[in-house]
Amino acid sequence: MSARARRSQEDMLAAIRAAVLAELSEVGIGRMSMAGIAQRSGTARTSLHRRWSSPTEILLEALEHSYPQETVSPGLDDLRGDLIRALGFLVEWLATPTARAVESIVVERGRHPELARALYERVFDQKGGRFTRTVLVHYAEHGHLDPARITDVVTDIGEALVLKHLADAGSPPDEAMLARIVDEAVLPAVGHPPAGNRS
Amino acid sequence: MSARARRSQEDMLAAIRAAVLAELSEVGIGRMSMAGIAQRSGTARTSLHRRWSSPTEILLEALEHSYPQETVSPGLDDLRGDLIRALGFLVEWLATPTARAVESIVVERGRHPELARALYERVFDQKGGRFTRTVLVHYAEHGHLDPARITDVVTDIGEALVLKHLADAGSPPDEAMLARIVDEAVLPAVGHPPAGNRS
Structure with a gap:
């Protein structure tokens, strides 16, 4: 993968992690949706589904990523x-x-x-x-x-x-x-x- | 005060303490009212006002009473x-x-x-x-x-x-x-x- 492609993938991941935290804070655990996270992060739903099976999987990835x-x-x-x-x-x-x-x-x-x-x-x-x-x-x-x-x-x-x-x-x-x-x-x-x- | 009058006053206090906890749990700190506590406890508002200046005063009394x-x-x-x-x-x-x-x-x-x-x-x-x-x-x-x-x-x-x-x-x-x-x-x-x- 080129440096540029890697960079843009990292940006996308960062946007998705921020989106799932915003989604959680606004709608609560029980109502988080792939559609909501896709919209907040400007990502296609299909891209999210390729990598994660549910909103809580995305949330856990975001938490794991930032936990010291x-x-x-x-x-x-x-x-x-x-x-x-x-x-x-x-x-x-x-x-x-x-x-x-x-x-x-x-x-x-x-x-x-x-x-x-x-x-x-x-x-x-x-x-x-x-x-x-x-x-x-x-x-x-x-x-x-x-x-x-x-x-x-x-x-x-x-x-x-x-x-x-x-x-x-x-x-x-x-x-x-x-x-x-x-x-x-x-x-x-x-x-x-x-x-x-x-x- | 007779034993019976004292007993009934203790019952009334217990009802008021339970009422302020129910009021807090249902409407939240900012919306507690003397009218709500009066209604829940079956007490006249005037009786509450004689003893307490606000719902939070009643709440503090209830918390102090039950704290070990x-x-x-x-x-x-x-x-x-x-x-x-x-x-x-x-x-x-x-x-x-x-x-x-x-x-x-x-x-x-x-x-x-x-x-x-x-x-x-x-x-x-x-x-x-x-x-x-x-x-x-x-x-x-x-x-x-x-x-x-x-x-x-x-x-x-x-x-x-x-x-x-x-x-x-x-x-x-x-x-x-x-x-x-x-x-x-x-x-x-x-x-x-x-x-x-x-x-």
Whole structure:
């Protein structure tokens, strides 16, 4: 494929991803249609059907595409910084339109349980399951943390506190608050010395 | 006041509290009216106006009335059990109609910021601020925990993980999961030995 053809295909995909988020936000999960997404994105319905079997498949592709994958710094010498950066990915993502789409899927899980399940399996789990989990597992695999302490409860602490802060304060935590979440809640749970004992 | 008059006044208050929750759920925060609450509760509007200045005042009274106050067992010898019971109060409350009312206030905080603020100040803060906080402060005040570790982040860990579990699983945590939240996240954050080190 030529660079130009590839470019135009990427533009088309971007338009389709934006269209499915707009469709969701305006008509709701239950009423999304291929025709609506085709019209909003300026794409032929036949092109959509060639690639996807339903509007929710397009939605899942859009969510997967924009969901961040946390990274680990080389060297295994900055657990605290890696954890703060991991929660920073979550905070950045919360400001995107896909975060609102995810929220509406979670809120409507009762009516669309299969979509909520696919969201967790095909988006969250593919990208590490929970923010801070990739970092914690990496340090544990290299002997810097006790693997027995990297449980599902512990890998959820950072994400839970970020989302709780958003719900209580109406805005996501700033960098200083992310550092406090890591120092006061995440690091103690993996057996790290409290902040006062570190340099 | 005679026992009978007091009883009938309590019945009337209960009917008004139920009415304001029904009104909120059916018409939304912005459209609640004294007339609607009067009709739903079978009370004269003049009686409502004598006691409350607005529908949101009635709503706050109903929320305050049903929001649990966590307790501490006598003896200061069961921190773990007291914490699990504190989170149990939250789980029980989540099944009540007032939990849905609180959720809608939090979701709509952008449109009704003064009501959200009143919810925190007049309901949550009056009842201890966060579940587990009353217990942690009590043990710290009696020298069983380092008061410096009882921060706003730390007192939010249990509540954040319970609400996160509800969002992810679609149902609140059971008793075994509450115990894991306490053992793996709350106790380490207050400097308590991990579960493996206890009897």
